[in-house]
Amino acid sequence: MDFDLSEDQRLLQDSLTKLLADKYKFEDRKRFLKSANGWSQEMWEAYAELGLLGLPFAEEDGGFGAGPVEVMLMAEAMGGAITLEPWLATVVMGGGFIRHGASAAQRAAMVPEIAAGKLKLAFGYTEPQSRHDLHDVATTAKKDGAGWVLEGRKGVVLHGDVADQIIVTARIGGARRDKSGIGVFLVPANAKGVSRRGYPTTDGLRGAEITLDRVALPAEALLGDAGNGLALVDRVVDETIAALAGEAVGAMDALQK
Missing domain, CATH: 1.10.540.10 (Acyl-CoA dehydrogenase/oxidase, N-terminal domain)
Incomplete structure (x- = not known):
């Protein structure tokens, strides 16, 4: 070779x-x-x-x-x-x-x-209870007509303070630590109900704490297959x-x- x-x-x-x-x-x-x-x-x-x-x-x-x-x-x-x-x-x-x-x-x-x-992006997956387990997702995504409503928190989101769009995991179904029932959503940082607090990290980069308070999203905000988002996250x-x-x-x- x-x-x-x-x-x-x-x-x-x-x-x-x-x-x-x-x-x-x-x-x-x-x-x-x-x-x-x-x-x-x-x-x-x-x-x-x-x-x-x-x-x-x-x-x-x-x-x-x-x-x-x-x-x-x-x-x-x-x-x-x-x-x-x-x-x-x-x-x-x-x-x-x-x-x-x-x-x-x-x-x-x-x-x-x-x-x-x-266009800058960020990925929010860590939650207060998750200890970096990708499948430990308490943030919820509930159907609302054709769209979705997201509620929850994400922490230590790398460059989440400047991102224009934030990609987050949210639970569509199942229990908090189930590996199924996870969706991946594209959330505009300026959407109603999104709040974020930025700060420097120990290595000189930037992180953010992000709160999703009944954030309404259209159907196309869901990336990949509904409920099988963990495979996409792993990749x-x-x-x-x-x-x-x-x-x-x-x-x-x-x-x-």
């Missing part, structure tokens, strides 16, 4: 490495931390110009059609600079739900906005863990240099 990078992959790696070496020195990072968002809007726009924010999305949806190797190269470079921008929350986590669970119409509407840096979480491993490799490589 050939494990060498292709010419396009090397170009991606070199372009991003050069950008971060020039614009993301440690003094720059400290300055970005002090900004209102806790990260750099200028760098976010630079990522969009390089095509990074649309990297894993299909070309027919408005993305660049890249695969897991390209995402890992991006993650490694971002980890080496310990970047602060919400690329993981938007491109890998939120973007994963859009790629694997959204309708063709939703992808056509959202992917170009993500790729342009105009996206697996991809996120792989990206985090890439970040860790980049950070360790920078440390030993």
